[in-house]
Amino acid sequence: MKIYSVSQITRYIKAVLEEDVILGDICLEGELSNVKLHSSGHVYFTIKDETSAINCVMFRSQAETLNFSPSDGLKIVAWGRVSVFEKTGAYQLYVSTLKPSGLGELYLAYEQLKNRLEAKGYFDSARKRELPPYPGVVGLVTSGDGAAVADIISVLRRRNRALKIVLTPVKVQGAGAAQSVAEGIELINRHGTADVIIVGRGGGSFEDLWPFNEEAVARAVFESPIPVVSAVGHETDFTICDFVADLRAPTPSAAAELVAPDLDAILEDLQEAVSSMDEALGRHLDSLRGRLALLVDKRVLRQPMERIYNSEIYTETLLKRLDAEAARRVASLRSLLEREAALLESLSPLNTLSRGYTAARRDGAVISSAAQLAAGDEISLRFSDGEADCRVLSTKEQT
Numbered sequence: 382m383k384i385y386s387v388s389q390i391t392r393y394i395k396a397v398l399e400e401d402v403i404l405g406d407i408c409l410e411g412e413l414s415n416v417k418l419h420s421s422g423h424v425y426f427t428i429k430d431e432t433s434a435i436n437c438v439m440f441r442s443q444a445e446t447l448n449f450s451p452s453d454g455l456k457i458v459a460w461g462r463v464s465v466f467e468k469t470g471a472y473q474l475y476v477s478t479l480k481p482s483g484l485g486e487l488y489l490a491y492e493q494l495k496n497r498l499e500a501k502g503y504f505d506s507a508r509k510r511e512l513p514p515y516p517g518v519v520g521l522v523t524s525g526d527g528a529a530v531a532d533i534i535s536v537l538r539r540r541n542r543a544l545k546i547v548l549t550p551v552k553v554q555g556a557g558a559a560q561s562v563a564e565g566i567e568l569i570n571r572h573g574t575a576d577v578i579i580v581g582r583g584g585g586s587f588e589d590l591w592p593f594n595e596e597a598v599a600r601a602v603f604e605s606p607i608p609v610v611s612a613v614g615h616e617t618d619f620t621i622c623d624f625v626a627d628l629r630a631p632t633p634s635a636a637a638e639l640v641a642p643d644l645d646a647i648l649e650d651l652q653e654a655v656s657s658m659d660e661a662l663g664r665h666l667d668s669l670r671g672r673l674a675l676l677v678d679k680r681v682l683r684q685p686m687e688r689i690y691n692s693e694i695y696t697e698t699l700l701k702r703l704d705a706e707a708a709r710r711v712a713s714l715r716s717l718l719e720r721e722a723a724l725l726e727s728l729s730p731l732n733t734l735s736r737g738y739t740a741a742r743r744d745g746a747v748i749s750s751a752a753q754l755a756a757g758d759e760i761s762l763r764f765s766d767g768e769a770d771c772r773v774l775s776t777k778e779q780t
Contacts, residue, residue: 388467395465398472404463409435409474410482413455424451428459428474437461439476447479448490455489456482487587491594495621498596503603509627510608512640513576518545519640520575520607522565525550529583529612529633536637541644547574553582558592563601570605578605579636580622581612593620602626612636739764751776 385393398404411428418424422441427434437459451457461476481489498504519537523530525548537544549568552561562580569575580602581593592598593613602609602625611626612633623629630636680687740763741748748754758773 387470391465391467391470394470394472395467398463398465401463406460407463407474408458408460410456410458413451413457414453416451416453418451426451428457435463436471436473437476438473439479443477443479448487449481450493451479458482487591487594491621494594494596494599495624498599498621498625503599504624512608512610512628515642516544516576516640518547518575520569520578521546521548522551522562522569522578522580523548523582523633524553527553527583529581532583532632532634533579533612533637536634537641540638540641543644544641553592554585554589555592559595559597562592563597566598566601566605566609570607573607575607577640578607578609579612579630579633579640580609580626581630581633581636582614583633584615584618590614590618590620593622595621598622599625610636610640751778 409428411430414427414429414434416424416426422444424439424444426437426439428437429435439461458480459474459476460478461474463472463474465472502508521530521533523533530548530550534546534548537546547569549565551565552558566578566580569578580598582590590613593611599621602611602622608627609625610628610630611620611623612630612635613620613622614632616631628639630639741760742763743754743758743760748760754760754773754776756773756775760771760773762769762771
């Protein structure tokens with residue numbers, strides 16, 4: 382019996398599997414599990430049903446074509462070939478194409494991106510900005526030759542002839558359209574040439590509108606410093622771009638209506654405002670004229686000197702009353718002064734001296750008792766009309 386190596390048997394099994402007509406190009410349906418997105422870009426997963434499972438690998442070149450993110454529990458249909466990974470000897474399905482089962486691939490990608498961007502806050506109403514009420518420049522990011530751009534420009538011109546329009550023509554359908562739209566939005570922002578941006582296209586199938594459901598467009602709208610109005614398809618069409626934009630318009634024409642103020646309506650409003658101001662000013666002037674008439678009719682304005690004369694008379698009266706009061710107060714004070722002076726005069730020691738009395742002093746101090754003196758003391762006697770210096774010969778006590 383021939384003895385084989387492990388490698389030989391493994392290679393033999395691999396050749397058998399790869400040469401098999403069914404296993405060389407097979408389509409499997411089942412549920413994804415153990416999905417791993419490797420840093421290399423390869424995707425590893427398992428496809429299983431109620432009783433069995435098969436390991437699978439999808440290399441980066443094929444994985445990059447996916448419009449959705451593989452995840453555990455997702456029902457899928459996979460196309461590929463069965464072969465053996467020689468290093469482990471395990472057979473696996475090498476997947477070339479992977480699509481959702483039942484749910485459309487594009488719709489699944491739409492739902493996945495919508496949920497992911499919503500979780501990141503791309504749709505938050507708090508970050509959405511009001512459109513400028515009177516824009517001077519409107520930027521258009523759309524096809525340069527489609528019906529949508531013609532409708533938008535027609536409405537903008539009809540509503541506001543002074544409005545400036547900057548068109549950035551982009552690809553809006555097919556491969557590379559999403560990147561083209563995103564670059565158009567970024568170009569207008571980079572040059573700062575607009576006050577508001579309308580981005581969109583006319584109607585079409587879900588597939589036709591798909592570029593406006595891609596993350597590149599959503600990110601460009603989200604990061605735009607200039608407010609963005611999304612105008613994609615018809616009123617019943619909803620795209621990721623609509624949810625991210627500051628405002629969604631049901632149609633491109635409606636976007637132009639929302640962005641451009643009606644110049645004729647503005648002029649009409651201004652005329653009404655001017656008329657209202659004229660009426661209000663007229664009423665105010667009439668009120669002022671009435672007040673002026675009342676003031677002119679006042680006596681003080683008809684006979685202005687009368688009040689001055691009355692004031693002079695009143696002032697003279699006050700001065701007379703002041704003089705009289707001052708004279709009365711002076712007389713009262715004089716009478717009081719005379720009474721006080723008489724009282725002082727009656728109490729003056731000079732009056733006592735004038736009646737024959739004297740006042741004795743020694744060294745300036747008054748002597749009130751004989752006991753204060755001794756023979757030989759020098760004293761001074763004060764009379765009513767002068768003084769005399771004396772010497773005491775002797776003293777006697779009163780008995």
